[in-house]
Amino acid sequence: MAEAATKRYVVVTGANKGIGLEICRQLASKEVVVVLTARDEKRGLEALHKLKESSGISDHVVFHQLDVADHASVSALADFIKTQFGKLDILLKLISDSPRIVNVSSIIGKLEYVSNDWAKGVLSDADNLTEERIDEVLQQYLKDY
Numbered sequence: 001m002a003e004a005a006t007k008r009y010v011v012v013t014g015a016n017k018g019i020g021l022e023i024c025r026q027l028a029s030k031e032v033v034v035v036l037t038a039r040d041e042k043r044g045l046e047a048l049h050k051l052k053e054s055s056g057i058s059d060h061v062v063f064h065q066l067d068v069a070d071h072a073s074v075s076a077l078a079d080f081i082k083t084q085f086g087k088l089d090i091l092l093k094l095i096s097d098s099p100r101i102v103n104v105s106s107i108i109g110k111l112e113y114v115s116n117d118w119a120k121g122v123l124s125d126a127d128n129l130t131e132e133r134i135d136e137v138l139q140q141y142l143k144d145y
Helices: 002-006 018-029 041-053 071-084 117-124 131-144
Strands: 009-012 033-038 061-065 090-093 100-104 111-114
Touching: 009 018, 009 071, 018 033, 018 041, 018 131, 033 041, 033 071, 041 061, 061 071, 117 131
Parallel strands: 009 033, 009 090, 033 061
Antiparallel strands: 090 100, 100 111
16 A cells, blocks of 8 residues: 555546546646546546557546446445555545546545636637647646646
8 A cells, every 4th residue: 555655546436438538648648647437437438548559648537437326336435445545645536517626635534625716717619619728727736726
């Protein structure tokens, strides 16, 4: 677990396409261990395969099925995180009307929602959303983290 103390672990919900998939790619390229989640297992595994085709990040992305409306599914993810990593640094919740970054002091600890209006504004502006803008949000997120 000494390695776990120095690595950062992030869960990205609803990450099988679009912004979520790109966020996973960007975080993994920074050597953050990313748990890509999706409600549909087939779509999630397809997204994982796409990311693993990208050079250098295959060791930094794993998939776990997650339906946030299903308590058993949420519990299964929590057990997976505890068993595989021993901790969770960030939960990035993208599967709602308003994306939020959740700081997690420990996997069992209290979840505290931190709203980021600037990032939300950038990510909601679909007409002007580019890979560069997503990267800008991620760089700010990593700086804040």
